[in-house]
Amino acid sequence: MVSGRPVNEDLDAWFRSLMLSTGNGRGQPESGGAMPTLSGWKDLPIELLLRIMSVVGDDRMLIVASGVCTGWRDALGWGLTxxxxxxxxxxxxxxxxxxxxxxxxxxxxxxxxxxxxxxxxxxxxxxxxxxxxxxxxxxxxxxxxxxxxxxxxxxxxxxxxxxxxxxxxxxxxxxxxxxxxxxxxxxxxxxxxxxxxxxxxxxxxxxxxxxxxxxxxxxxxxxxxxxxxxxxxxxxxxxxxxxxxxxxxxxxxxxxxxx
CATH class of the missing domain: 3.80.10.10 (Ribonuclease Inhibitor)
Structure with a gap:
């Protein structure tokens, strides 16, 4: 579970790890620190979820994502304009x-x-x-x-x-x-x-x-x-x-x- 608001370096590292895949899914961020652990998709920080959705670029996928869980629904509701x-x-x-x-x-x-x-x-x-x-x-x-x-x-x-x-x-x-x-x-x-x-x-x-x-x-x-x-x-x-x-x-x- 990720706690707190992630810094930009962590967001970049998570994003690259999830979108490009490093093989074991546990790469190291450029800042040198340990990659925070995600126990599941539902634990994605809001900022990262919104970045992923912006890359997807498909409004139909956004609608589907909003039904995954309360957290995703609230995140997309907060960020989708x-x-x-x-x-x-x-x-x-x-x-x-x-x-x-x-x-x-x-x-x-x-x-x-x-x-x-x-x-x-x-x-x-x-x-x-x-x-x-x-x-x-x-x-x-x-x-x-x-x-x-x-x-x-x-x-x-x-x-x-x-x-x-x-x-x-x-x-x-x-x-x-x-x-x-x-x-x-x-x-x-x-x-x-x-x-x-x-x-x-x-x-x-x-x-x-x-x-x-x-x-x-x-x-x-x-x-x-x-x-x-x-x-x-x-x-x-x-x-x-x-x-x-x-x-x-x-x-x-x-x-x-x-x-």
Whole structure:
């Protein structure tokens, strides 16, 4: 059993011994001291476990590892900040519900889907536990309703990047509410969110999200010059604006030169 917090030299030696194997598994660290004894995988220090997981680089393996024992679950929950479940072709909703409380320190979460799986219950679980979330990809989540945006607004106020492209069920009321609570947004993808991306919502975004740098309004057919002009006035850092398919834009947007 390893006791105490291991020094960097010990971590390096353990890591090399486990990953490269010395034959008898009891090599000597470069510092010259004796190699501390590990009685089993469950005794791995947190720092070493996280280093091994970083080399593995497979989110599926991270999920499996979190179920090995309480210690591993707690260690990964403490150290894991980036997770993608976009590889999941089925049961993503239930998987996310079961993982949210384990990985409460997540800052980047990708849940892009080919076949719509996510439901509001999964997003609500994320909002209930992952309060440090900075980047979230929910693209192509056709099943989500306004419940999800309300949950994110109340549970994930530090969001800077949000991709809800293709989430066609969201309303402008919910998007307006989100903009009021998530004022640090810098990148927002609303492509295909025709019900949510209205002039009213854009005015709210312009008023609340002054740090916005990138906005995708592709195929948001209710957007007019009025909404875009409000962005030009309220978002001085806006650098990328996609209006492909915004058929009501007239082209008389001289105020855009203010961006």
């Amino acid at each position: 980036n997770l993608s479940l976009s590889w999941c072709q089925q049961n993503m909703n239930n998987l996310m519900i079961s993982l949210a409380h384990k990985f409460s320190k997540l800052q980047v979460l990708a849940l892009r889907q080919i076949i719509p799986q996510l439901e509001d219950s999964a997003v609500e679980a994320i909002a209930n536990y992952c309060h440090d979330l900075r980047e979230l990809d929910l693209s192509r989540s056709f099943r989500l309703s306004d419940r999800s945006l309300y949950a994110l607004a109340n549970g994930c106020p530090w969001l800077t990047r949000l991709n809800i492209s293709g989430c066609s069920n969201f309303s402008d009321t919910a998007l307006t509410y989100l903009s009021y609570h998530c004022k640090n947004l810098k990148c927002l993808n609303l492509c295909g969110c025709g019900k949510a991306a209205t002039d009213r919502a854009l005015q709210a975004i312009a008023h609340n999200c002054s740090q916005l740098q990138s906005l995708n309004l592709g195929w948001c057919e209710d957007v007019t010059d009025k909404g875009v002009i409000s962005l030009a006035s309220g978002c001085p850092d806006l650098r990328a604006l996609d209006m492909c398919g915004c058929v009501l834009i007239t082209g008389n947007l001289q105020y855009l030169y203010m961006i």
